Amino acid sequence: MGWRFRRSIGGKYFRLNLGKHGVTGVTFGGRGMPHVTMGRTGTRVGASIPGTGMSYTHRINP
Secondary structure (H helix, E strand, C coil): CCCEEEEECCCCCEEEECCCEEEEEEEEECCCEEEEEEEEEEEEEEECCCCCCCCEEEEECC
């Protein structure tokens, strides 16, 4: 099993997701709100309930 590195930096409604090989994606949306993530593996939309660990994610393109 290899080493993994993940880091997320940004503000209240925008995050830059970083990995071992640079920028892996961009997320628009705040905590507890619907959000959109665009990255190397496609575009996903989702929402979560802060403090509960519950979330929903759906991939919108292959």
